[in-house]
Amino acid sequence: MSAKSLETKSVAIKRKPRSETRGERVPPQGEGGFDVNWYPVCLSNDIRAGEVKGMDFLDGRVVVFRGENGAVTVMSAYCRHFGADLGVGGKVMGNEIQCPYHHWRYGQDGACKHIPIGGAIPKNARQFVFPTMEKWGLVFAFNGLEPTYQLPEFPIPADKLAIRTFGKIKCKLDIALQATNNVDFQHLIILHGLDIEKYPEISFHKYGLEQKGMVWRDNLRGGGAKSTVDVSLTGTNFLMFGGDLAGMNAYMGIAGVPIIRDGISDVYTIIAVPKLGEDPASRQATETVLGAIEHWAHALMIDDDLPITNNVSFRMDNLLNHDRYVMQMVRYLQAYPRAHPSAEYIRK
Ligand code: FES
Ligand SMILES: [Fe+2]
Known part of the structure; x- marks a missing residue:
């Protein structure tokens, strides 16, 4: 798909009959159980x-x-x-x-x-x-009696990667709705200042979605640096993305869990970069790349997104062509299985 095609193609978005005046919503976690993740x-x-x-x-x-x-x-x-x-x-x-x-x-x-x-x-x-x-x-x-899927692997073998994992970022928006960010091309352009040169190929499957081969230039804070990125969502709460991030080969995983008592999602971040070597200088250089990716992720997710998404009342209404994949993702989230086999055991 080219950038042009997204701007000009007209796609009819099928709607369910609506009961709310402000558009469709994804039922909050806890309603009908929790996503089976x-x-x-x-x-x-x-x-x-x-x-x-x-x-x-x-x-x-x-x-x-x-x-x-x-x-x-x-x-x-x-x-x-x-x-x-x-x-x-x-x-x-x-x-x-x-x-x-x-x-x-x-x-x-x-x-x-x-x-x-x-x-x-x-x-x-x-x-x-x-x-x-x-x-x-x-x-x-x-959240289930038996796992129904496996989490994905980074595309580079684990022993060749330096991995930094940290938590917890507190998100007031459920992680599944936060993840709609990745197919919200309007906000990538307008909020994050990315110039999208090539839109990804997007495919939904039973336990997630894949976005392959997006190319952007970061004009807002990256001096026009070019990135080529693949993104995937597994279940409704695990995002993996990476590739060539402004010249750095790097990968990131984002995993969230709803905590109903606090009305938040706890979000953990995994950053992975290829090890540059085992000698002290190479280790130091690897740490520097990890730090740069962490800084970049912080700027996009925490500085740009969270002040808005922490206070959003998420409904889908008055859609533009640019919003069609967000709608498709909302459909995926609405259809995703929920369960709560531990309810009688873990509730007070
Ligand atoms: S042994 Fe646990 S409450 Fe009695
Ligand atoms: Fe974002």
Whole structure:
């Protein structure tokens, strides 16, 4: 698709009958469950072997603990006995977590393994355990009984990349709506000051979308530097983009999780660049590139976008041709499966 084609082609946008006067919306997370996604819970470094931490997650509370075997578990926080919070005074004992109240112990599979006062272990004495994995220095939990998709890989093997992962940026707009930014070409041009030389090829699939081969020049803050970028959305909460960013080969992942108690999304950022070498000077040069990409991402996402998106009441109305992919993405988000199998376990 050329820049010209987006400006001149007229595309009829099919609308559903509307019930609101201000246009279509995506139901907020929590309505009908939560999007069935891999969600980031915390940084891997936050949980060393033998440690447990309590976290807000979706509309409830979980604990994250790491056993002596190094495996990390994300589990509902409230004990299936009298509901004590395992994140407040709970202890990791070997590969099990011990409740602070009557010292029942739960294994990494969620089942109660030991009741010190004695007697039979009730068969329902079982915590909810999320499918859990670690990747790029983050602990991820899947909102579902079984993962339905895998997170993507950066296009360069992990051992050839230097990776910097950090959190948490607080977004008041749900991450899925924040992600519509990437197909909102009006705002790329008008807000971020990008001169788009080539629009991407865009394709939607069951668990995400791909945008291939966008070329822009950054006139606002990049002195006209040219970038060639691929973007993908996986699920509704994981963005990956990168390629040649103003002459730097770099990649970025953005992962968000809704925290209903605070009305926010916690957003984690992963920056990856090819290692320039293992000697001290090359490592230093690699760190410099990582820092430059972090600075660039901060300028675009935090300085430009957040003051606006944190206060937006997101509705789609009065659409222009430039908005058609945002509408397509809203359709994708509206159709995306939701579930909440842990609801009875993690809510207070
Ligand atoms: S409340 Fe956890 S063991 Fe009793
Ligand atoms: Fe943006």
